[in-house]
Amino acid sequence: MTAQSPPASSPPNYQLTHLEALEAEAVHIFREVAATFERPVLLFSGGKDSVVMLHVALKAFWPAPLPFAVMHVDTGHNFDEVIEFRDSVVAEHGLRLVVASVQDDIDAGRVVDESGPRASRNRLQTHALLRGIRDGRFDAVFGGARRDEEKARAKERVFSFRDEFGQWDPRAQRPELWHLYNGRHRKGEHIRVFPLSNWTELDIWQYIAAERIDLPSIYYAHRRPVVPRDGMLLAHTRFLTLLPGEESYEELVRFRTVGDATCTGCVESTAVTPEDVVAEVAASRITERGATRADDRISEAGMEDRKKEGYF
Numbered sequence: 001m002t003a004q005s006p007p008a009s010s011p012p013n014y015q016l017t018h019l020e021a022l023e024a025e026a027v028h029i030f031r032e033v034a035a036t037f038e039r040p041v042l043l044f045s046g047g048k049d050s051v052v053m054l055h056v057a058l059k060a061f062w063p064a065p066l067p068f069a070v071m072h073v074d075t076g077h078n079f080d081e082v083i084e085f086r087d088s089v090v091a092e093h094g095l096r097l098v099v100a101s102v103q104d105d106i107d108a109g110r111v112v113d114e115s116g117p118r119a120s121r122n123r124l125q126t127h128a129l130l131r132g133i134r135d136g137r138f139d140a141v142f143g144g145a146r147r148d149e150e151k152a153r154a155k156e157r158v159f160s161f162r163d164e165f166g167q168w169d170p171r172a173q174r175p176e177l178w179h180l181y182n183g184r185h186r187k188g189e190h191i192r193v194f195p196l197s198n199w200t201e202l203d204i205w206q207y208i209a210a211e212r213i214d215l216p217s218i219y220y221a222h223r224r225p226v227v228p229r230d231g232m233l234l235a236h237t238r239f240l241t242l243l244p245g246e247e248s249y250e251e252l253v254r255f256r257t258v259g260d261a262t263c264t265g266c267v268e269s270t271a272v273t274p275e276d277v278v279a280e281v282a283a284s285r286i287t288e289r290g291a292t293r294a295d296d297r298i299s300e301a302g303m304e305d306r307k308k309e310g311y312f
Contacts, residue, residue, distance in 0.1 A: 019207050023056055026195035028179070029158060030060040030142075033193055034067050036183055037140040040193075041098065041133075043312070044070035046086035047258040048215055049144030052204055053196055055213050057142070058093065069096040071136070073129045075121040075260045076103040077239040082258055085216040100132030117241040120262040126311045130166040133190060140183065140191045143312045148200045149287055152304035158197050164188035167309065192312065201256070201288055202281050209274035218255045220277070221269045226251045232265030256281075256288035 016024065033040050042057060044050045054070065061067055072086060090097045102124045105111045110131075111124045133141060147154040155170050159181040162168055174182045183191050196204070208215065225236035225248040234240055236248035239261045253266040254277070271277045303311075 019203065019210060022196075022199055022203060023059075023207070025179070025198065026053075026056045027060040029181070029193060029195040030057050032181060033140050033142070033183070034061070037191070039136065039138050040068040040140040040142065041136060041138040042066075042068060042070045042142040043073070043144065044086065044089075044095075044097075045072050045258070046082040046089070046216055047144070048204060048208065048219055049146065049196060051089070051213060051215055052199075052207060053142060053144045054089070055211060056195065066093065066095060069098050069136070071098040071100060071132055071138075071141075073100045073125050073132065074102060075125060076101065077121055077261045079216070079218055079235070079237070079255075079258060079261050079264075081218050082216045085214075098132060098136055100128040100135075102128045104128070105131065117243050119241075120260055122260045122263050123306070125260075126166075126306065126309050129311065133166065138190060139185065140193055142193050142195060144196050145194050145312055146196050146199050146201070146204075150303050155304075156192075156194065156197070158194050159183055160192040160194065161185065162190050162192055166190075168192075170304070202278065205274060205278045205281050209278055216258065218258065218266075220272050221252055221254045223250050223252055224266075225249065226253060226266065233267065234263075234265055235261060237261045 042050075042054060044054055054066075057066060070090070086097075089095070102111070102121050105124065105127050106113045111127050113124070114120060132138075145153050145156070147156070152170075155173075156168075157173050157176050159174065159176065160168060161172075161174060164186075176182075185191060199207075207213070226233040227236050227240065227242065227246055227248045228234075229243070229246065233251065233253060235253075236242075242248070251268060252270060254269040254271060255264065255266045258264060269277075269280060271280050
């Protein structure tokens with residue numbers, strides 16, 4: 001009687017964790033864009049979402065270098081710690097940094113700087129962004145926006161078509177069934193791409209903790225002068241003019257999101273590690289932008305109006 005070979009063992013039934021699944025989806029999106037577009041660019045401000053997006057992009061193409069440039073839309077009113085961090089990351093990974101400067105637009109007379117104690121350059125970013133895309137001839141632009149941030153962003157697809165003026169029509173979006181993305185566009189048009197669309201703020205921080213990703217120091221608790229205004233705590237920097245009756249005082253705070261220093265608030269916090277922040281975010285019931293971004297409070301449809309104009 002011929003001896004029979006033992007049955008082949010079944011492959012292990014490995015199930016991706018939630019974070020692994022999100023990372024795998026983002027990796028797929030990066031590789032899809034790199035394979036089908038001529039001149040992609042990744043928006044990189046040094047903020048936590050852009051840092052995570054860059055981290056995943058580097059993993060997607062490792063050991064090869066990143067196959068596209070990174071771009072920062074610079075208002076000129078940034079937190080010093082974030083700009084220093086941005087430059088250190090660019091140097092560490094040998095990235096090509098493109099800076100679209102709002103100050104350049106102001107100096108050239110293309111936009112008018114706001115004046116007064118509540119002045120902000122945040123709305124002026126749209127012109128600089130569109131100019132940077134046009135000058136760089138970029139046909140795909142990666143952004144770190146997430147659907148849980150704000151209701152207008154919850155409407156947007158992973159591949160978001162923008163016309164020759166950079167405008168977005170929420171009623172004319174392309175379907176993305178079975179993760180099939182349509183990047184077709186004509187010359188002058190482009191696609192905004194959001195690899196982190198399905199991530200939440202909690203996912204971002206759990207991923208930062210798991211991957212040990214470095215961030216600018218202002219994302220963790222530190223003491224700094226702050227000013228209460230419009231239900232937020234604004235950092236009292238050289239860019240912020242006090243209103244009559246306002247006084248600054250020192251508080252232990254951290255930032256949940258980072259943008260223009262004139263309209264980005266901070267929150268009281270004792271969190272000094274990613275794990276501490278995970279615990280805080282898990283207990284929060286207010287989105288980071290809803291709690292700390294004055295530019296989102298312009299009107300009920302403020303963000304959607306800005307996105308239609310060309311903002312991210």
